[in-house]
Amino acid sequence: MNAKFYKYQGAGNDFILIDNRQNAVKQLDDETVARLCDRRFGIGADGLMLLENLEGYDFKMVYYNADGNEGSMCGNGGRCIVAFAKYLGVINDTTKFLATDGVHHAKISDAGNWVSLQMIDVDTIENDGSAYVLNTGSPHYVKQATELKVKDVYNEGYAIRNNATYKAEGINVNFVEKEGDGYFVRTFERGVENETYACGTGVTAVALAMAKHNQQYGTINTPIKVLGGDLNIRFDHDGEKFSNIFLEGPAELVFTGEIAI
Ligand SMILES: N[C@H](CCC[C@H](N)C(=O)O)C(=O)O
Numbered sequence: 001m002n003a004k005f006y007k008y009q010g011a012g013n014d015f016i017l018i019d020n021r022q023n024a025v026k027q028l029d030d031e032t033v034a035r036l037c038d039r040r041f042g043i044g045a046d047g048l049m050l051l052e053n054l055e056g057y058d059f060k061m062v063y064y065n066a067d068g069n070e071g072s073m074c075g076n077g078g079r080c081i082v083a084f085a086k087y088l089g090v091i092n093d094t095t096k097f098l099a100t101d102g103v104h105h106a107k108i109s110d111a112g113n114w115v116s117l118q119m120i121d122v123d124t125i126e127n128d129g130s131a132y133v134l135n136t137g138s139p140h141y142v143k144q145a146t147e148l149k150v151k152d153v154y155n156e157g158y159a160i161r162n163n164a165t166y167k168a169e170g171i172n173v174n175f176v177e178k179e180g181d182g183y184f185v186r187t188f189e190r191g192v193e194n195e196t197y198a199c200g201t202g203v204t205a206v207a208l209a210m211a212k213h214n215q216q217y218g219t220i221n222t223p224i225k226v227l228g229g230d231l232n233i234r235f236d237h238d239g240e241k242f243s244n245i246f247l248e249g250p251a252e253l254v255f256t257g258e259i260a261i
Helices: 030-037 075-088 153-161 200-213
Strands: 002-010 013-019 047-052 059-065 094-099 102-108 114-119 126-128 131-135 139-144 172-179 182-189 194-196 218-226 229-237 242-250 252-260
Touching: 002 075, 013 075, 030 047, 047 075, 059 075, 075 094, 075 102, 075 114, 075 200, 075 242, 075 252, 114 200, 131 200, 139 153, 139 200, 153 172, 153 182, 153 194, 172 200, 182 200, 200 218, 200 229, 200 242
Parallel strands: 013 047, 059 094, 139 172, 182 218
Antiparallel strands: 002 013, 002 252, 047 059, 094 102, 102 114, 114 242, 126 131, 131 139, 172 182, 182 194, 218 229, 229 242
């Protein structure tokens, strides 16, 4: 069949979106998703999402990583699908939708290109040596770094993602360095198996881990620079639990087209 697709990007994390409210796409196998996401043989993207109808919610987000595996939560993907839902007229400026990690609320600007997405609460941050490990909808490893601009993120990220601890399930590897009043972050993403330009659940994990590291409590606002732009994370930290976590940033429609799937 032929399907109309919409290509979105949020801070350079890019996605193929398909309106599946009529259930025209029944089952997507790994190979099809991987072919569509391939940057030479397909459209090119870090992931693919279906927007589907679901009773009690504005829509359901179904997310696949670029390698075709149905992934865990994707923060930038979540922001992009909210922009897509507004574009389709499914929502106005606020929404409640379901993703694999649970219910998400979001707000979108009138122009439809700035999205504030509530992320799941987090109450556990573990240590792996000097690194932090936590789940913000997807599993993340957060490690402080120096000279991050010139770091070999691919090889160092690959080695951590494929070590004995993480190889089976995989993990997203984030390197963070202090910059201005926030941080600079680079991420090696599981499922893309490469560095991406931004990772929403990743910068969220970094913001929480750094608040724990620096023993910051109360309402915290953390600006984070990534290769593809700027994101912002707001949350409350009471010393044990992180709640009211919002990931904020741009989400834009890049182009549309039709492709055989
Ligand atoms: N790019 C994503 C993360 C996708 C999750 C995926 N890489 C995995 O954990 O399998 C984000 O913005 O949060």
